[in-house]
Amino acid sequence: MRFRAATADAADLDRAAAYPADGPVAALCADRIREELSAHRFRPEWIWFAEDEEGEVLARALWWGRADSERPLALDCLQVRAHVPDPAAVAAGLLAAGHAAFGNRPLYNISLPGGWRTGPDLVAAVDWRREAAYRTGLTREIERLRYEWAPSAGTADPTGRLVFREGTDEEFLDAFVRLAHGSLDVATQNELRAMDAEQLARDDFAFYRDCPGERSWWRLAELPDGTLAGMALPSATPYHRNVGYLGVVPEQRGQGLIDEILAEITRFHAGQGAQRITATTDTVNTPMAAAFDRAGYEVTEIRLVLEEPPGA
Incomplete structure (x- = not known):
């Protein structure tokens, strides 16, 4: 051979x-x-x-x-x-x-x-x-759902529950650290076994900054009184617009705010004429999958990801 x-x-x-x-x-x-x-x-x-x-x-x-x-x-x-x-x-x-x-x-x-x-x-x-x-x-295996949004699904109007603003690199790094704690994302959980949340935040920041999307698209999500609730990082692939990264800080979870953040990303891409928005989430991350379902995203395929464990 x-x-x-x-x-x-x-x-x-x-x-x-x-x-x-x-x-x-x-x-x-x-x-x-x-x-x-x-x-x-x-x-x-x-x-x-x-x-x-x-x-x-x-x-x-x-x-x-x-x-x-x-x-x-x-x-x-x-x-x-x-x-x-x-x-x-x-x-x-x-x-x-x-x-x-x-x-x-x-x-x-x-x-x-x-x-x-x-x-x-x-x-x-x-x-x-x-x-x-x-x-x-x-030897490390993750099963993910791939979602797609099309204009026929529509977009949700802002409710006023959250305010979205631009932020500094330091603010986004801090948000990455806070979002990692208690995350249901399997890759995040695995990475936190090999590094601390600060290093993971730096790695995630660098990854999304290097994606085809623009850094200027990123937004912090805050309650009307200025309390951090989460963040929305609209992104892109070489082929189409992508949800990118989103999440709610631990102390604000369980109030449906993930729907508000996902809606902001969807509105942003749709407002720029996107005809397709893709996203992925782990099959075990049922709250995130449910948010995609509510927002009109549809599952198009399953992705079985096989990768090398950290430190191997």
Whole structure:
């Protein structure tokens, strides 16, 4: 078995784009792959093949990054031909080769339909992917709901319960620290086992500042008397507007204020002409999921995220 990155040769990139979508897990179409290559979010050195002795491609992995990323950020697509007897072994070898070349282990997003556990073929396809990821160090698992808003869902009018204003970097850092305490977000809980809330706040601040959205969009949410209630960080992806980060400080939770903050983000994006707003939340974060439901966001897919634990 030979594991190698694609070359910049047109024939090799055509081979990567034309690889058939074996199995029930959705794969990117050829046009989308070429579009991502043109945008520098896929790169030849981030596309890897597993080949047999005759040069037949048995597996393909596509890693994704932002246009300015030095290394890939996520594994977007992993496929092994249906006739391969041990797909987990081939996939693990392919991932290990890629990780060694990159010098890191990007997380793996598996996009799935709702109710995917009821389909035996789909469960089997996820199982070998999960096993390959676990063998290569991606042993932490989070299941997330991906939501979308469309203009037909409308927007809620402001109620006056909260006032939104711009804030300084220091104010937002303090808000990040306060929101982390008691958070139901699994990633936040996991990160707090490896670092203190102040370091996590700095990391989160840097992450959202580097997203395609603008820092000027961020707002602190306050009660009419000036008491901090939470914050709203509208954001964007390379493809569309995104909810970004939102939350309520612990002492103000349980009063429905998350609805007010989500409504502010939705109004902001809609007011700038957004035709689609995406968002994600963990399946176990039922209060946040309920807020999305109330705001007219609809679940479009499940994302199974496999990643390397901190300190691994």
